[in-house]
Amino acid sequence: MKIEGYQSGEHYDEMLNPQGEIRTPYAEFFRNLKKVPTAKMNHLQFSANQTQRAMGMTFNVYHDNEGLEKILHLDIIPRIIANPEWEKLDKGLKQRTYALNLFLQDIYNDQKILKDGIVPEELILGSKDFLKPCIGLTPPKGIWCHITGTDLIKNKDGEYYVLEDNLRCPSGVSYMLESREIIKRAFPVLFNKIGVRPVSDYPAKLLQMLQFLSDKPKPVVGVLTPGIYNSAYYEHSYLALQMGIELVTGIDLLVKDKKVYMQTTKGLQQIDVLYRRIDDVFIDPLTFRPDSMLGIPGIFEAYKAGNIALANAPGTGVADDKAVYAYVPKIIKYYLDEDPILNNVPTYLCREKKDLDYVLENIEELVVKETNAAGGYGMLIGPKASKEEHAKFRELIKANPTNYIAQPTLSLSTVPTLTDEGLQGRHVDLRPYILYGDGIEVIPGALTRVALRKGSLVVNSSQGGGSKDTWILYS
Amino acid sequence: MLSRVANNIYWLGRYLERAENYARFIDVNFNLMQDLPMDLKEQWQPLIAATGDLQLYQHSYKDFDKNQVLFFLTFDQNNPNSMFSAISRARENARIIRENLSKETWEKSNQLYLMMQEGEAKKVWKKADPRPFYEKIKNQILLIYGIADSSVARVEGWYFRQLGQFVERADKTSRILDVKYHILLPSGSDVGSPLDFLHWMALLKSVTGFNTYRRIYGNINPLNVVEFLVLNKYFPRSIYFCLNEAEVCLHHISGNLGGGFKNPAEKAIGELRSQLEFAEVGEIIDYGLHEYLDNIQIKLNKLSDLIDSTYFRLQDNFISQNQNQ
CATH class of the missing domain: 3.40.50.11290 (Rossmann fold)
Incomplete structure (x- = not known):
């Protein structure tokens, strides 16, 4: 496969550093990739597509009330993460999950964090996701968020940032598992040589x-x-x-x-x-x-x-609201007296006058999100949007400020991806899965979603996103 | 096992068997056409009559052109019993209960559906000789049975699928035998003629029973063929055999090891099975073969309704809640 033309671009590229040298986790993969003819790679990709079709690995998309079964495209080039990098994610995700669980138990019971003024009372009690029937309840074993699928991205600085804590019913884990089976068949020898931690x-x-x-x-x-x-x-x-x-x-x-x-x-x-x-x-x-x-x-x-x-326990939705997200570092500090291990994206809450003014002023540079929308809908990417769209969102925000938050535009890291024009960098995010039962465990794998369109930052499957197998290495 | 899942498994068994039988019907009719004298070629109407969908067919089509009949039986989605309809529904049932099927069973069922899609795209019904397509579909279904046979545990789910399969097969064998009633002979004197002989032979071939019949009975004789396909105790497509197997399935499901019956479905099948067990072929002919088969088909439909009310009917959870309050 021809790799000479591959460029890292202005974003953080997971395979090449800015000098154009191969980063360590990709070294072995790269050495092997060079030896595989492009036609063979394309054939492997074709087989992977066929396998997905035969397995019936579909998700349904709705159009005119008619369900359509679609395949989530699986790009055969894996996203590779070395163990030291993963260790930090592992610790950070455990910390976050533990704190959010304490937060949920607190707000449905003693509400200490609200009384102490750390998180504004009306933000929680006024949320449509705060379920009054759950007040005074402790779920079995005191666990609220049993399964979490946290969305992260890697910014230009090479650091991970949490985008969203998905505490309701995070999906996608079957893709993590099935994709692994398919990719193992595509690169059987290489897979053994590199040493990938299992997810099965x-x-x-x-x-x-x-x-x-x-x-x-x-x-x-x-x-x-x-x-x-x-x-x-x-x-x-x-x-x-x-x-x-x-x-x-x-x-x-x-x-x-x-x-x-x-x-x-x-x-x-x-x-x-x-x-x-x-x-x-x-x-x-x-x-x-x-x-x-x-x-x-x-x-x-x-x-x-x-x-x-x-x-998960009913009522967890209140804690992954995009506005509550802004308070997670404080929540961690409050319950655990620890500094957060993982970065939060700086978030402007339009419900606060100061933030609102800033957002209206700087909308061209910001990503604006609806607090309760999912799937990449109700979202404005400032730098990519037109003047009309900026104006439209200014009005939307002014009309209902509590419904919006804004964040600086982050750069999403890129991973080499098979395209019609050969190997090219495409933007990705990362969704690891965390289980909370007799202890908290982060599964050493993840769903990597990839924006298949050139330059696109939207990785959602409903909007032209695909997926990649995610290899967490032993070393 | 969940009642809803049992229902889906039962119908998965029925739909697969239905599709397989249609593939057989078509294949055999094709062979038969090639052996018929020139002026009798292209008899496709009896095939439609045998499936019980003659009215539906005549609603949409005027004549019995080969391509049209093939389309109707194979791909027409307005025909609820066409192979495509049956396979789509089999696959839909499999998809609903995927967690209860082995991975291979699901994947092969899914592939079967994709094969039908491909056949539709290639307009198979217009081909001069579409038999390889039907052969392929038949083999794929047999593959699914084979995988199930060597990988599925003999617990409830297995017996519900078998039950569906044998109830459907009993119905289809009765219908394929009925084709003979509908096929036209040029005149009454042709009964027993080489042409008549060809018909009976084709019939036996459609149920893969020709060689077995030969070994047991030797010469082709209408009475023997009827006896073979209705009453034979050992041939796996005879109506008696199917009913007996279906009854065994019902007893396994309810845990009835003492004979007799534990529920209305077992009573109905026990009665029908023993009716055949003690019947003689002469009685059937005296009664009228067509009428006799018709009667069996009606009883099979009633049996299916009883299976449904015994095992698949769900209580409305709203109602039970209200009763509790």
Whole structure:
């Protein structure tokens, strides 16, 4: 494969340093890549695409109410991270998860952090994600965020920055697992030589964590899915299959005497733990949204009575709000008396007058985000947007300042990617997965999302993003 | 096992068997056409009649042109029983219960669906000889059975799929036998003629039973063929055999080891199976073959409804909640 034309550009490139020399983690990979003819690389890419199609690794996209199965493009060139760099991420993510969990327990119970004025009361109590039915509740084993998928990026300075703490139902882990299987087949020899830490035991760890939430010796565990039309259905069924547990939908379950039962061919069977992939407010039409057709009437009462564990716990959404994000360094300091290990992106909260003025003034240089939107929607990238779009967002922000935050435009690091014009750098982010059960564990792997369009910074699958296998090295 | 999942597995079994049988029907009819005298060529109507979708066909098409019939039976998505419809639904069922299938079973079912898509894109029904396509589809389905046979644990899920497969196969064998009723012979005196003989032979071939029949009965004789396909105790596509297997599945599912019946589905299949067990071929002919087969098809439909109400029907969780309050 021809590499001579590859340039690192103005961003941090994961393979080349600014002098054009290969960085250590990529040295072995690079040496091998040079020997592989371009045609062979293209063929490997083609096989990977075919494998994905045969496996039915799809996500659903909606257009005119018609679900369409799409494949998330997997670029065969891996993103490689050396162990020392990973160690720091590992520590930082554990610290963050631990602190956010304490924060959730606090705001739904004593609210000390609000009384001490560290986090503004109205930001939490006024949030639509603050679930009043959860007040006074301690979930089984005191754990709120069992599964976290934190989004990070690497900036021009070579440092990681946390973009978002996804504490609700982070998806994508099946891509991490399946992509690894495909890439192992594409580079069998190289894979062994380089020494990549395995991720394949994730389902076993996930199941262990879920079982830990119940006091029964052999708890019955299930994955709760909204159903086949949900965009992440593939993942739900994949995880259930890998864990060897039931995949249930709302209609399979019913609640009697504050206990949750599955409807089976042998009658009702009690279920003790649910890994639920349904949003908080859809989970129980009696407690939350009465129009929910996905949920199970009465399940929240069963949860309160301690007869079912839910992962993640309802109510975690309030802590990954984009405005609360700005306070995470203070939250870490407050509960742990430690300095945060991972960087936060400086965040301007439009709800504060001083910040609002700054944002309106400097909108051309900022990224503006809606506090409650996901998937890269409701977002303005200042430097890439037109004057009209700037003006439009100024108005939007003025009309509803609490709904917006702004951050300086960060540069996303690039990783070599196979394109029609040969090997080129494309921007990536990083989503590692953290499990919180009997201790906190960061899985040594991640979903690397890549913006396939040249120069694009939007990595979301719904908007032209693809993925890469992420290799965390032993050394 | 979840009732919803059991339902999906049962229908996965039925749809796969349906698609496989259609592939057989078409393949055999093609062979038969080549052997017929010139003035009798291209009899495609009996095939449609046998599937029970004659009305639906005539609603959309005027004549029984080969390409049109092939399209209708294979790719027409407006035909709920076409191979594409059956395979799409089999795959949809498999997708819903992917966590209950082995990885290979899912992947092969998915590939089967992709093969149908490819066939549609290539307009296979217009080919002078589309048989390789049907052969491929049939083999892919047999591959799925093979993988399941050597990798699926003999627990509930297995028996629900087998149940679906054998109920469907019993129905399809009764229908393929009924084709003979619909195929036209030039005149009454042709009964027993070489042409008649060709028909019966084609019929046996469509269920891969020709050689087995030969070994058991020797010469082709309509009474023997009927006996073979309806009452034979050992041939895996005879109606009796299918019913017997389906009954075994039902007993495994309920844990009924003592015989008799534990639920309405077991009662219905037990009655139908013993009706055939003690029937003689002469009685069937006296009753009227077409009427006899029709009767079996109606009873199979009732059986499927009883399986549904015994195992798959879900309580509405809203109602049960209200009753509790």
